[in-house]
Amino acid sequence: MGCDILVATSDEPTDDCLADTVENAGIRCFRGELDNTLARIVFALADYEDDTCVFRLTSDNVIPDGQLLDELYDEFIDQKLDYLCCNGEPSGLPYGVSAEVTWLKHLRTALDSTSEPHDLEHVTPWVRRQFGDMYFQRYRELGKGHFRATVDCYDDYVAVQQIFRDLPDPINHSWMDLVKRLEGARFQPVGRRPCSRLVVGTAQLGMNYGIANTAGMPSPGTAEAILKTAIGSGSGYLDTARAYGHSEDVVGRALASGWKGRAQIITKLSPLAECPEKASPEVVRAFVESSIFHSMSCLRTNRLDALLLHRASHLSDWDGAVWSCLCEMKSQGTIDTLGVSVQSPEELAESLSVPEVGLIQMPFHILDWRWDYLFEKIEEARANRGVVIHVRSSLLQGLLVSEKPALWRQAGEPEPELCIQWLNDTARQLECGSVSELCIRYCLAKEWIDGVVIGMESPAQLKQNIAVFDKSGLEPDQVRLIEQHRPLLAERTLDPSRWSK
Incomplete structure (x- = not known):
């Protein structure tokens, strides 16, 4: 699919260098109000028909490429949609592997219909309120929605720089391979899913x-x-x-x-x-x-x-x-x-x-x-x-994870060996890798x-x-087993402020 490419940036002096760079590269550049991105895009496309399909990509998201846009376009057309986006957990792709597609007529109607600063800055909220949030979900099972590939701060810049490092042809490199290169990068997730609790x-x-x-x-x-x-x-x-x-x-x-x-x-x-x-x-x-x-x-x-x-x-x-x-x-x-x-x-x-x-x-x-x-x-x-x-x-x-009876006695427990033994035995019985895992999963079981x-x-x-x-978290029957058989600690031991110093 061939697409016209146009950069819509602000008319602030701070964007002069960007505009010059874009135009020197042979790419059309339109400039408008800093705080009204929606107007910038609509005015930039003034010469296009209402039924023009418009992709919106932001400059801080550098991974999406033509292949991904082709896949978005095919689903947008095949499903006869008015709005489609690719981003985050609903799409299974990192935050920053992002793109939106809609019809130009909807953007023009949005500009005529709203004056809310949030709508004008973020371009598509009015469209999404009319037609709903439709997510491109072809890669949902990839499970990378909690990863991050945008550039909002210096650490983000370093992370994105690292995934492009040593690539002989970064412009034409597959977006999917770039996503895979995020794994193990600094400050990227170390778990299979977000640890929101x-x-x-x-x-x-x-x-x-x-x-x-x-x-x-x-x-x-x-x-x-x-x-x-x-x-x-x-x-x-x-x-x-x-x-x-x-x-x-x-x-x-x-x-x-x-x-x-x-x-x-x-x-x-x-x-x-x-x-x-x-x-x-x-x-x-x-x-x-x-x-x-x-x-x-x-x-x-x-x-x-x-x-x-x-x-x-x-x-x-x-x-x-x-x-x-x-x-x-x-x-x-x-x-x-x-x-x-x-x-x-x-x-x-x-x-x-x-x-x-x-x-x-x-x-x-x-x-x-x-x-x-x-x-x-x-x-x-x-x-x-x-x-x-x-x-x-x-x-x-x-x-609770200490194997030292002296520390338990310092906390006021007269029979520390029994507590230590029960915690270790219960962790093994419930197939937890450690007492620490047992204790945390017990808490996670509580809704x-x-x-x-x-x-x-x-x-x-x-x-x-x-x-x-x-x-x-642990299963309900495992929680019941614990609560029926756990050692009964004195209130002094349960309150660290009362422990011996």
Whole structure:
């Protein structure tokens, strides 16, 4: 299929060099308003008939070629469609192996019918609202929809540069082979599917954390590799806090190079330990605002995706001044979602009753029996208010995977050998590769859990955890077996704040 090629770029001076380059290559170039891409395309095609078939490709997506467009065109015509796109998981192809096709008459009608900035910038939203999102799915079984092949930041540029490296004829190289070359590239997914329920815990990245942690805090480069590989593998949340040493700054630095927005960052308010017990509302506000602005500075952002109380008591402490201040800041747009990090069932019950709470983080693991009576209330809050539930301490700060009885005794367990033996025997019985896999898959079996917070000190640990998230949760009968026969730990052992130092 022969197609006319036309580049429609802006009339801004910053695009002068691009326009000259395109025209020197013998390609037609049309220039128009920066913020109205739809008008640019429609005016650029002013001399064409309404029944012209228009492909739209963006310059940050460099892999699609004529062969792929031919396949799109054949399906578009054969199915008598008004709109067809190729992109992401519905197509089974990486984000950035993207193209859209529609009729010129629909683009002209869209320009006459909408003035919404989003519609004008992204060209086809109005068309898609009229005719629906139709996806090219010939390669859906390829399962590469969670890979990335677009160029939005420097890391993307390096990744795309690498897949073209050493090719004798890159222009005519098969698009499919380029897609295959993404495998194993830096920051590309390391799992078979997106690990969307993985919440990356970052306490280990900013301080020495965990009873079984012998490696210490990773280097900034290692921390960056962990965060970016996790995001590239589909993790949608990073968990940090003012109290996690340098964690917020580590996260902020790692995402400053064009990665903002690719994952939600959850941080936590300072514990406010220095705020006087009888402080006035004005003084409390000063402490709260200081914590939030320090978080925003470290995270290099002017608004927070989610902010949790690090102490659930701050819902009511100082006559509710802390929570009142946070609700006001949320209404002003400084914070998107408010939530609470709870320690006990009593704190969870109180937090579930607060209408403004949109996210709750709670400790939960395979040996934790304390929460059973609250599961119904959790489900109600999720169904009625959309409350998101994340669980942490799925490995009880590393204790559950420790084979050292002394560490268990430090945590208050008088018979550690029995616990260690039960965990190992159960992992083998349920065909889990490790106790860590057993513990994580137990949490993944709980439908009320939206995300599991996992901390890691190395890329190797990240890959091991992603391999576990690639698997499904345990079966219901396996969960019942566990809950009938697991060791009964004392509440002291279930609460790390009560462990011996």
